[in-house]
Amino acid sequence: MTNIEMTTAAGPVGVDPVVRLTDHRCLLVRAVIALILYFAAVAIEPARAAESAANVDAVRLTGADQDPANWMTYGRTYGEQRFSPLARITADNVKQLGLAWYADLDTDRGQEATPLVIDGVLYVSTAWSMVKAFDAKTGTLLWSYDPEVPREIGVKACCDVVNRGVAAWKGKIFVGTFDGRLVALDARNGKPVWSVMTVDPTRPYTITQAPRVIKGRVVIGNSGSEYGVRGYISAYDAETGEFAWRFYTVPGDPAQPAENPILTEAAKTWHGDWWKRGGGGTVWESLSYDPELNLIYFGVGNGLEWDQGYRSASQGDNWFLASIVAIDADTGAYAWHYQATPGEEWDFDAVQQLILADLTIDGARRQVLLQANKNGFFYVLDRKTGQLISAKNFTPVTWASGVDQKTGRPIENPGIRYDKTGKPAQLLPGALGAHSWQAMAFNPKTGLVYIPAQEIGMTYTSTKDFNPASIGWNVATATTNKTNVKGYLIAWDPVNQKEVWRANYLGPWNGGLLTTAGDLVIQGNAAGDFSAYRADTGEKLWSMFAQTPVMAAPMTYEVNGEQYIAVLVGWGGAYPLLQGRDASKSGNIRNVSRVLVLKLGAMASLPPLSPDTKLVLDPPPSTADAATVAAGEALFGRFCSVCHGEAAVGGGVTPDLRASGFLTDDGWYDILLNGALKDLGMVSFAAVLDRTKAGEIRAYVIQRSNEDKAASGKN
Numbered sequence: 001m002t003n004i005e006m007t008t009a010a011g012p013v014g015v016d017p018v019v020r021l022t023d024h025r026c027l028l029v030r031a032v033i034a035l036i037l038y039f040a041a042v043a044i045e046p047a048r049a050a051e052s053a054a055n056v057d058a059v060r061l062t063g064a065d066q067d068p069a070n071w072m073t074y075g076r077t078y079g080e081q082r083f084s085p086l087a088r089i090t091a092d093n094v095k096q097l098g099l100a101w102y103a104d105l106d107t108d109r110g111q112e113a114t115p116l117v118i119d120g121v122l123y124v125s126t127a128w129s130m131v132k133a134f135d136a137k138t139g140t141l142l143w144s145y146d147p148e149v150p151r152e153i154g155v156k157a158c159c160d161v162v163n164r165g166v167a168a169w170k171g172k173i174f175v176g177t178f179d180g181r182l183v184a185l186d187a188r189n190g191k192p193v194w195s196v197m198t199v200d201p202t203r204p205y206t207i208t209q210a211p212r213v214i215k216g217r218v219v220i221g222n223s224g225s226e227y228g229v230r231g232y233i234s235a236y237d238a239e240t241g242e243f244a245w246r247f248y249t250v251p252g253d254p255a256q257p258a259e260n261p262i263l264t265e266a267a268k269t270w271h272g273d274w275w276k277r278g279g280g281g282t283v284w285e286s287l288s289y290d291p292e293l294n295l296i297y298f299g300v301g302n303g304l305e306w307d308q309g310y311r312s313a314s315q316g317d318n319w320f321l322a323s324i325v326a327i328d329a330d331t332g333a334y335a336w337h338y339q340a341t342p343g344e345e346w347d348f349d350a351v352q353q354l355i356l357a358d359l360t361i362d363g364a365r366r367q368v369l370l371q372a373n374k375n376g377f378f379y380v381l382d383r384k385t386g387q388l389i390s391a392k393n394f395t396p397v398t399w400a401s402g403v404d405q406k407t408g409r410p411i412e413n414p415g416i417r418y419d420k421t422g423k424p425a426q427l428l429p430g431a432l433g434a435h436s437w438q439a440m441a442f443n444p445k446t447g448l449v450y451i452p453a454q455e456i457g458m459t460y461t462s463t464k465d466f467n468p469a470s471i472g473w474n475v476a477t478a479t480t481n482k483t484n485v486k487g488y489l490i491a492w493d494p495v496n497q498k499e500v501w502r503a504n505y506l507g508p509w510n511g512g513l514l515t516t517a518g519d520l521v522i523q524g525n526a527a528g529d530f531s532a533y534r535a536d537t538g539e540k541l542w543s544m545f546a547q548t549p550v551m552a553a554p555m556t557y558e559v560n561g562e563q564y565i566a567v568l569v570g571w572g573g574a575y576p577l578l579q580g581r582d583a584s585k586s587g588n589i590r591n592v593s594r595v596l597v598l599k600l601g602a603m604a605s606l607p608p609l610s611p612d613t614k615l616v617l618d619p620p621p622s623t624a625d626a627a628t629v630a631a632g633e634a635l636f637g638r639f640c641s642v643c644h645g646e647a648a649v650g651g652g653v654t655p656d657l658r659a660s661g662f663l664t665d666d667g668w669y670d671i672l673l674n675g676a677l678k679d680l681g682m683v684s685f686a687a688v689l690d691r692t693k694a695g696e697i698r699a700y701v702i703q704r705s706n707e708d709k710a711a712s713g714k715n
Ligand code: HEC
Pocket: 154, 155, 156, 157, 636, 639, 640, 641, 642, 643, 644, 654, 655, 657, 659, 660, 661, 662, 668, 671, 672, 677, 680, 681, 682, 683, 685, 697
């Protein structure tokens, strides 16, 4: 007679996981006990919080749909639908929603993260990759962690020093830090357990992506495709931080052996000497996982340079830029890819969220993957094979007339390849995308996908005689944004590829989405309104003023039988940095960074908003000659506009230079050439500027300030 030892898949749950049976016979008994243990584990859930924090494992994550009280991974489930089965808050009672608690954050840069809630604790990352844990019911701060990212690294941020979320696994919380580390924290106290550097810190890599834990490994990509890096995604053992696998999205130096067999194929789609500057193709947002197919899906970013002439001798599809890629979850080996924009040169990242769903299409049940791509097309793919099922534009698109069903390739309109024509190309959408990282959501009950969509056109011009610089963007493309911008929420039927309803906003760059079984769609917008709509009809049911724009997606959870909705509020990201001139289209560009948590019947209120400090333009007279101003304009466009806004108009995140006191102060040179403000994220540009050039930029800003002052005086 032997003892049978049996371990529950659920792992340690506060009961002894090892069961000893003195009887060897009965498989059935084993199965029954396994079941009992599983349900016991589920039943004792709330008690678990006190004993062991963030106790998430494979059983809980793959079964997340049966555990709606918790939100244990970035998109709630591995399929990243951002649909919650919670239905205590409904279309009928949502009007009673009120503020339960809020917490002010100690950063004033962009807030893009979706919080996690596990067994009564809310974990959230904020700008500069800081992490905080709150009691999800009361808002009491339990701990906070600051990875102390050197602020100079802010200069490597294409799109603000944001972070989109954390991951959880067996007592640990994981964050990718802006300077490229992956850090595991003890979920009980926020103390680091291990930390690995996931990038070559001498290259301009950064991390803004939320990690996900798949099969006990933390999977993480990176950013930097505007600067000069080679994209990849890697996996590390969640317990130890030990490296497990890496998938490169761009082939390396052809003289070296390929890291992965598929890269030999990929290299045939590249030309010139792209590998010297990396080629781009970073994996900085979407990541989903199908446990049954054992496939990990991710989207790949834009190429470097943007201009394909510089990047790849104006030839080739350039795998895997702007593609959706599927890899084996155990080994990271290639399974399939679908390239949405072959040979892209308009910053058409394909990193937008990848939703896994099962849909009935032409009478057959299909396992699909859904994406509302930056390029304006909504893609439905077979997620087993990568085969295109359908594609349709969800906003106006001027660069392609459609997607060829047979080849899966876009049907490009003439004149869009500015590297080939040598002329400016005007496109809708532009680099900010018809849809960017702001999460969409799929509601299986309505069958609709809710998309934070926008129209921001852009003109692209090839840079003549481009030379990469050691600081700043290296895209070899000059861009200007179109001013006729729009933003709206659309409900999209993915089976019939058509819009079902829409809510219009004042401007673009609105928040991510949540949908629930309470027939709700919830979204904040750039004007600072946080609203609930009926998921089936789009009827607006409820709204509150969040005092600040909302970009991040809300999430929902339950504690002690009460449903809560949480959202991170605050302005930032790419749009206000790049396109200051239009960023105020929605009226409110103040960043008041906070966590807001709501529930039915709650009565808390936000503190009064301090009066807005009005921007006063009081520049010295513009005395520089036209040539100096023009030289300054070119330098500003090359090195400054990505953070201080096109045409030197600030978008509310970094100082508006038109109103800077340094326009008449030699501190200007100290800031630009000696890095006087480097500890605040404004580094020295001495590598690319001397005193004359810095003076030219100042002359340009003075000129712009005078122009805008005169214009505002007229009306
Ligand atoms: C990567 C983003 C980034 C880039 C690129 C950048 N800056 Fe800044 N800059 C900042 C930030 C952040 C601050 C605010 C620092 C603080 O908190 O005071 C700032 C502040 C400044 C200030 C001080 C303004 C004031 O009134 O307080 C000046 C002047 C300035 N920048 C000029 C420039 C110029 C000129 C360029 C181009 C050569 C440039 N910056 C490029 C991020 C950037």
